[in-house]
Amino acid sequence: MNGAQALIRTLVDAGVNVCFGNPGTSEMHFVAALDSVPEMRGILGLYEGVVTGAADGYARMADKPAATLLHLGPGLANGLANLHNARRARTGIVNVVGDHATYHKQYDAPLESDIEALSGTVGWSRTSTSTESLAADAAEAVAIAQSGQVATLILPADVSWTEGGVPSASLAQPVRATVSENVVQAVVDVLRSGESTVILLGNVGTRERALRAASRISQATGVKLFAETFPTRMERGAGVPAVERLGYLAEQVTYQLTDVRNIVLAGAKSPVSFFAYPGKASDLVPDGCKVHALAEPGDDIAAALEAIADIVAADVEPLLQEARRPSLPTGDLTPQNWVDVIGALLPENAIIVDESNTSGLLLPMATAGAPKHDVLTLTGGSIGYGMPAATGAAVACPDRPVINLQADGSAMYTASALWTQAREELNVTTVVLSNRSYAILKLELQRVGAESTGPKALDLLDLSRPDLDFVALAKAMGVPGTRAGTAEELAEQFREAQSKPGPHVIEAMVPTLF
Structure with missing residues (x-):
């Protein structure tokens, strides 16, 4: 050997x-x-x-x-x-x-x-x-x-x-560390202080078991719950406690944490701005607010939350999201209505891989009451993640539908993932939100205080001349592709993709927000 x-x-x-x-x-x-x-x-x-x-x-x-x-x-x-x-x-x-x-x-x-x-x-x-x-x-x-x-x-x-190799026995699989009783009690004391408090959930803290415990705590004490901006894997939908994510923009986080005096970290990092902006703070913890670490990402986060819930909410049930879907919209696709098509038609037990970026700002609201599903997000901010991650998720869960909601600019970094999906016959439906623009960078151009909005600057953020053709690109990779310009077309094509095995691409033509 x-x-x-x-x-x-x-x-x-x-x-x-x-x-x-x-x-x-x-x-x-x-x-x-x-x-x-x-x-x-x-x-x-x-x-x-x-x-x-x-x-x-x-x-x-x-x-x-x-x-x-x-x-x-x-x-x-x-x-x-x-x-x-x-x-x-x-x-x-x-x-x-x-x-x-x-x-x-x-x-x-x-x-x-x-x-x-x-x-x-x-x-x-x-x-x-x-x-x-x-x-x-x-x-x-x-x-x-x-x-x-x-x-x-x-x-x-x-x-x-070289010959002479000998397989090695597996080492003991690591287990999540138990949070000490002293740390649990310290957080209980914070929750009972009467001060405005937030529990910020991350890592496996956004899985259903942990969400249920956190919801019990919130119901009993009135603390607010937030998930980190880009969770690794978040379980959500009907029958699961609904938890809002911290915003991407620093101004959103500042609003969400208004008057908060304590932040309890349960597998998440203390909130900071994604980038530095002239004249704006990098640390988003409000002045006078204390940060308390309940559990590190590698700890047994769910057990720590359950230990707290058993103390402060022994007889309290979690608040579960009711089943609710948006109505199917009509007319031309917009950044506001395409998400309602997904929310209305999301299949049971789906896995959403979300790299929709600016076009998907309203997606969490549209899918909150859809059947139970998982969401994977762009944790590190390095784009070109969606198509590959959807490929891997489909390999891991071949019996579950994978829905990749994908910005067009990000898609071009790793579009060859479609070839792998075709070769492996993976059940991935990719909806490419085609606004022919690096829309997020148009927003950031303004937010960083750059004065130039002239033709040379804007040209570097534009994806036209020539227009990308994701239908042709998909077909070249062996994946059926269609194009939707209206909500009715997107709904019809999404249904069709879910009715057949294997990968599919739908290019959804949406205007840019910025």
Whole structure:
């Protein structure tokens, strides 16, 4: 058994049985070894950002890591943007990056680079220096990934091809740390203080179990509940407590936290502005407000909230969202009405992967009372996440409909994910919101105080000349594509897409908000 075979066997035995990859020469023995370990499913992505984003979406829905296979430093560099999103989501990924043979590195070949420096920007990293140690390094990488980190295992080609590899036993799977009784009691004291208080939920704090406990606390004490702006995975819809997310704009957060004297963090970070703006604060905690840490992202957040609920709300039931759908709209599509089509027709048990950006500002309201569903969001703000994450989510949950709500500019970063969806016959419906503009940047141009709104500045934010054609693009990738200009057309095409297996693309023509 060579090193690559021992590595893959170790991964599979530890529960990592999907590998999204875009390999090169240095990874060919890993590729060949896939046939010797049939339990490992290899899935090809045509761009490394698709590979890493798919691994992120998979892990968010499977609650276990996927592996990636990337080619040397340049391949890793191409995948870093979506690894950044995964790091911010605390998504576990076993990131296998091939390297030159150990004896070849001294020659500074054209693809030589500092892989450890690159991988260190997104998490744990280790170079396996021998075939004998490779499997043990892989087992440790899996354990790191299971704790919610990106774990990069750098695999020199000769370590991969050399015989003598032996699979390693899995390490104990990490468990979420229990929050101490003292911390729980300190938060109970805050809740009983009578001061205006917010509980800010993040990580698994936006799953149903934690939401139910938080809702009980809110019903009993009057505290406000918010989820972080971009949750890793949020369970919502009819029968689940409805929790508002913090706004993207600093002004929205300032309004939401008006007169708040205490913020309790349950798996979330203290709120800060996404960017610096001239003359505006970066720290969004109100003056005089105290921040209390109940649970870190890696803690048992749900159990901590339940412990508090059992003290302050022993006989209180959570407030659950009633089943309610918007009426189907009519007429030309707008940023306000397209979301009502999705809310009215969202299928049962759907997974929404949301990268609709400015066009989707009203989406949470339109889908609040739809059948129970999950929402995955752009945790790190690095665009080109939606199509790959939808791909990974569909691999993780083949029996659930995946709905990718996708801004047009962001779609072009990783549009080749559609090819992977077609090849793997994944049930993903992608609705591309086509306003032919980087609309969010038009807004930011004003917000940062830049004075120029002349033709040269605006031209850099424009996606026309020529217009993108997502119907033709989808068909070129092997995915059926249609175009909708009215609410009626979008509804008809969305229904049709849900009635047939496999991927579909709908280009929804909407005007820009800005």
